[in-house]
Amino acid sequence: MNSNFLERAGLCPFIKEQVENTETQGSLVRISHVHKDVYLGINEIGEEISLKLVGSVLKKYTESKKLPVVGDWVIVDENPMARFSSIKEILIRKNEISRMSHNSISTLVSNVDYGIICASLNQNFNLKRIERYISLLKSSEVRAVLVLTKLDLYEGEEAIENFVEKLISNLNVEEILPISIEKKLNLESIEKLLCGNGTYTLLGSSGVGKSTLTNYLLGEDIQKVQEIREDGKGFHTTVSRSLHTFEGGVIIDTPGMRGMMLCASVEDINESYDDIKNLTMNCRFSNCGHTNEPGCELNKALESGELDWSRYENYLKLLREAAYFERKTSSAAYLAAKKEWKKVSCNARKKIY
Numbered sequence: 001m002n003s004n005f006l007e008r009a010g011l012c013p014f015i016k017e018q019v020e021n022t023e024t025q026g027s028l029v030r031i032s033h034v035h036k037d038v039y040l041g042i043n044e045i046g047e048e049i050s051l052k053l054v055g056s057v058l059k060k061y062t063e064s065k066k067l068p069v070v071g072d073w074v075i076v077d078e079n080p081m082a083r084f085s086s087i088k089e090i091l092i093r094k095n096e097i098s099r100m101s102h103n104s105i106s107t108l109v110s111n112v113d114y115g116i117i118c119a120s121l122n123q124n125f126n127l128k129r130i131e132r133y134i135s136l137l138k139s140s141e142v143r144a145v146l147v148l149t150k151l152d153l154y155e156g157e158e159a160i161e162n163f164v165e166k167l168i169s170n171l172n173v174e175e176i177l178p179i180s181i182e183k184k185l186n187l188e189s190i191e192k193l194l195c196g197n198g199t200y201t202l203l204g205s206s207g208v209g210k211s212t213l214t215n216y217l218l219g220e221d222i223q224k225v226q227e228i229r230e231d232g233k234g235f236h237t238t239v240s241r242s243l244h245t246f247e248g249g250v251i252i253d254t255p256g257m258r259g260m261m262l263c264a265s266v267e268d269i270n271e272s273y274d275d276i277k278n279l280t281m282n283c284r285f286s287n288c289g290h291t292n293e294p295g296c297e298l299n300k301a302l303e304s305g306e307l308d309w310s311r312y313e314n315y316l317k318l319l320r321e322a323a324y325f326e327r328k329t330s331s332a333a334y335l336a337a338k339k340e341w342k343k344v345s346c347n348a349r350k351k352i353y
């Protein structure tokens with residue numbers, strides 16, 4: 001295997017190990033685009049080739065509802081003479097980002113190191129939406145970073161540094177980077193973050209500038225970008241997920257999601273609100289519902305102003321959603337699989353970072 005290019009495409013020890021141990025013959029390819037039943041993938045010399053699943057392999061993955069998604073690593077029987085090369089095996093994912101859609105789980109992308117939540121500093125800034133994305137990433141065991149785009153449009157009363165500092169103390173993300181591509185502000189911070197040959201997925205509402213950031217990182221206008229509406233919302237310009245290699249690793253551009261139902265357990269939600277979780281540990285009753293029970297630490301924190309009301313309300317909302325998800329899917333298997341990735345990605349992280 002000539003893994004030079006694939007290292008740049010995010011190849012990690014977890015995948016390498018599977019390649020060494022599989023009996024399937026073929027070359028390693030990373031899925032970059034999905035168009036119905038046709039896939040594009042990047043091979044070890046950096047070419048993008050067309051792929052299909054055929055015959056018994058198609059049957060196997062259709063039955064197990066595990067068709068390839070952007071970010072997957074697959075073993076391919078490469079045939080340069082044919083229109084499509086065939087996928088022989090989909091390697092086990094280090095993690096996957098999924099959401100609920102029409103009452104079933106739909107996987108968006110896989111094998112991600114960082115989720116880059118993008119939110120623009122215009123009138124459409126919405127903290128609750130950011131918290132929802134954080135829960136999505138926590139439930140997928142993906143590290144979360146918040147990029148505040150369009151810094152040139154920031155009109156807050158306090159200095160941006162203070163604004164960011166307050167956010168940092170309330171949001172469970174590793175870093176918050178305010179940037180402007182338009183005015184080239186603070187771009188070195190993002191280049192410093194996106195440099196370890198990792199896989200970085202951009203998430204966020206339509207119009208926040210995900211494709212603009214992708215083009216900046218690629219140094220080329222590959223992704224279509226479009227002006228937004230007057231109310232600050234976008235037109236859903238990007239319609240499918242796509243994976244691109246750049247100097248720092250791999251960037252996945254995604255379409256802005258309209259409504260996003262979480263695929264998260266109650267435990268996942270608690271993990272994304274660790275300040276609230278710490279408070280609840282001291283509630284008088286272990287089964288406290290945190291509404292009007294006596295001795296509830298959340299109520300105390302709300303009264304003293306230590307805990308923000310809207311953050312508390314969003315926490316309860318996501319918690320209800322997670323409880324619904326757990327009941328609805330009754331997917332013990334799904335949750336068990338997720339626990340398994342948590343272990344795997346934790347180990348993989350130790351190896352990489």
Ligand SMILES: Nc1nc2c(ncn2[C@@H]2O[C@H](COP(=O)(O)OP(=O)(O)OP(=O)(O)O)[C@@H](O)[C@H]2O)c(=O)[nH]1
Binds near residue numbers: 149150151225255
């Ligand atoms: N003022 C300002 N505008 C920006 C900045 N970055 C992006 N934009 C503009 O924001 C608009 C939307 O950008 P896109 O990159 O298409 O947004 P997107 O997040 O990819 O949107 P979808 O593909 O619909 O999800 C475009 O008009 C960009 O030029 C910035 O730093 N400052």
Ligand SMILES: [Mg+2]
Binds near residue numbers: 211225237255
């Ligand atoms: Mg876009």
Ligand SMILES: [Zn+2]
Binds near residue numbers: 289295
């Ligand atoms: Zn309580």
